[in-house]
Amino acid sequence: MERITISLDEELIGQFEEYLKRRSYKNRSEAIRDMIRDTLEADRMAHAASGHCVGTLSYVFNHEERELARRLTHAHHHHHDVSVSTLHVHLDHENCLEAVVVSGPTRQVEEFANAVITQPGVRHGKLNLIPVEVEQEHHHHGGGAHKHSHTHPQT
Incomplete structure (x- = not known):
């Protein structure tokens, strides 16, 4: 598994922490992985109209x-x-x-x-x-x- 580092401003990290609590995520990494998967899936579907x-x-x-x-x-x-x-x-x-x-x-x-x-x-x-x-x-x-x-x- 590869590690990445991201920088977020205080307001965005606060909203993200609230999101983690509402969704009962155990850690930030899994939430970010899910968000990336959702985004990639939406992009794939947008380009898969013929599939x-x-x-x-x-x-x-x-x-x-x-x-x-x-x-x-x-x-x-x-x-x-x-x-x-x-x-x-x-x-x-x-x-x-x-x-x-x-x-x-x-x-x-x-x-x-x-x-x-x-x-x-x-x-x-x-x-x-x-x-x-x-x-x-x-x-x-x-x-x-x-x-x-x-x-x-x-x-």
């Missing part, structure tokens, strides 16, 4: 909003190839949280997320993506061979 990804789309919506449930269902069906699985949680009498596992070409996943997040009545929409490499692999099981794809997170 594949896996991730989650989460959002809160008011199920009483006129026609919203129908519009959301339509978006899921229209993008069935990237919407892998959905968890639906009732928060109160009107609001629900949905977490959707997504997988596929990054542009198609982003189109699906935008189709959901931009619906009137959807709030707190957030898409989190991880770039992956998709490989077709041959396997032998028992008496036969078959071919299917595997997704490998990029390192």
Whole structure:
């Protein structure tokens, strides 16, 4: 492991120390490593629009909003190839949280997320993506061979 030294002004280091406490980091190094990883991942995703990804789309919506449930269902069906699985949680009498596992070409996943997040009545929409490499692999099981794809997170 290589060591680096950085200089921070007092105000920034104070904010950073508060961040460490809120997130329960044991040391500064791990927090900085996580921040660097997050930044590199965001940069990689910004330049990986033509690649594949896996991730989650989460959002809160008011199920009483006129026609919203129908519009959301339509978006899921229209993008069935990237919407892998959905968890639906009732928060109160009107609001629900949905977490959707997504997988596929990054542009198609982003189109699906935008189709959901931009619906009137959807709030707190957030898409989190991880770039992956998709490989077709041959396997032998028992008496036969078959071919299917595997997704490998990029390192």
